[in-house]
Amino acid sequence: MGIYQRSRGLASWRRRAVARLMILASLLLSGFLGVARAQVPYVPTPMDVVEHMLSMAKVGPTDFLIDLGSGDGRLVREAALRFGARGMGIERDPELIERSTELARRQGVTDKVAFVKQDLFEADIGDATVLTMYLLPAVNMKLRPRLLATLKPGTRIVSHDFDLGDWQADETAEFYSKLKYGESGGNSKVFLWIVPADVSGRWSWRLEVGGQSIDYELRVAQRFQKLDVVVRVAGQDRKVEHVELRGDALSFTVLADIKGSPVRQQFKGRIGGDAIEGTVASKGPRMQGAAEWSAVRTERGFRSAVDAHPRGAAPTDPSMNHAAVAAASTR
Numbered sequence: 001m002g003i004y005q006r007s008r009g010l011a012s013w014r015r016r017a018v019a020r021l022m023i024l025a026s027l028l029l030s031g032f033l034g035v036a037r038a039q040v041p042y043v044p045t046p047m048d049v050v051e052h053m054l055s056m057a058k059v060g061p062t063d064f065l066i067d068l069g070s071g072d073g074r075l076v077r078e079a080a081l082r083f084g085a086r087g088m089g090i091e092r093d094p095e096l097i098e099r100s101t102e103l104a105r106r107q108g109v110t111d112k113v114a115f116v117k118q119d120l121f122e123a124d125i126g127d128a129t130v131l132t133m134y135l136l137p138a139v140n141m142k143l144r145p146r147l148l149a150t151l152k153p154g155t156r157i158v159s160h161d162f163d164l165g166d167w168q169a170d171e172t173a174e175f176y177s178k179l180k181y182g183e184s185g186g187n188s189k190v191f192l193w194i195v196p197a198d199v200s201g202r203w204s205w206r207l208e209v210g211g212q213s214i215d216y217e218l219r220v221a222q223r224f225q226k227l228d229v230v231v232r233v234a235g236q237d238r239k240v241e242h243v244e245l246r247g248d249a250l251s252f253t254v255l256a257d258i259k260g261s262p263v264r265q266q267f268k269g270r271i272g273g274d275a276i277e278g279t280v281a282s283k284g285p286r287m288q289g290a291a292e293w294s295a296v297r298t299e300r301g302f303r304s305a306v307d308a309h310p311r312g313a314a315p316t317d318p319s320m321n322h323a324a325v326a327a328a329s330t331r
């Protein structure tokens, strides 16, 4: 190996070591000093991880992707180039904004993307259908209440390497990337969350089942996408299974007993404000069938998803206690 090659090898080793040290120092700073003084350095997401992030979010031509702290704009540009999505990068470093804009021009995607020099905490993110980030744990946690309060239900959030504390991801994956840390290689984690609708509180509806008019009540305590529910059918507590909330799509199965005969009722609906519209499929030895279903919220609940505990300590939320939900539902 010649002197030139060796010194180049040494230089790239030094670059990688500096990148790693910067990340480590930032992590320590964010931990010890709090987010106010933590600085997120520019460390680009390797291109193979960018591909994983975009395909995990199932980015398509109808999407509007916002990357918070967009670096050289690779997530936004790639989403436009590969999937025809529109996008916006928010970045505080003017040189990176300039580089992103120039690269977008060279790639012919300037009609789809924009790069804005702005603090990511001040960015208007409400129109995003996909939000990406490669920040730091403390910054993610500071952002979390805003993400939950501002993003529409169903918006996909994808984060490289860092999670959102006790808001469990809907999907997690880990990849080895040989391009990581300036090509020294390393593992990358990718997290995906679907922003949940607010379904907390008390809901009621009436159904005609087997020629009988029956009142239903659903009481929901919610923490992020996790629900704790109690269902009453004609004033009686009934078992509920397969409860799932994904964005604004809610589904659950009630094991009812109608005229002394067991019936499994599978409810599926979309939440829009204080209403749910959907269908119910009933199945039992004496009855079968499908019908339209709509419910209204009669009482708003405490949705601890938008909590005042951004550092991850779950508040003691009595509404998450099943017994408390059940007791409240008899009020």
Ligand SMILES: C[S@@+](CC[C@H](N)C(=O)[O-])C[C@H]1O[C@@H](n2cnc3c(N)ncnc32)[C@H](O)[C@@H]1O
Residues within 6 Å of the ligand: 039, 040, 041, 042, 043, 044, 045, 067, 068, 069, 070, 071, 072, 073, 074, 075, 090, 091, 092, 093, 096, 118, 119, 120, 121, 133, 134, 135, 160
């Ligand atoms: C780790 S890099 C990620 C870059 C890009 N998102 C990617 O994945 O390749 C984080 C970026 O966030 C930017 N950044 C950090 N804090 C910011 C803030 N408060 N407002 C806007 N940008 C910020 C940094 O300048 C840096 O470019």
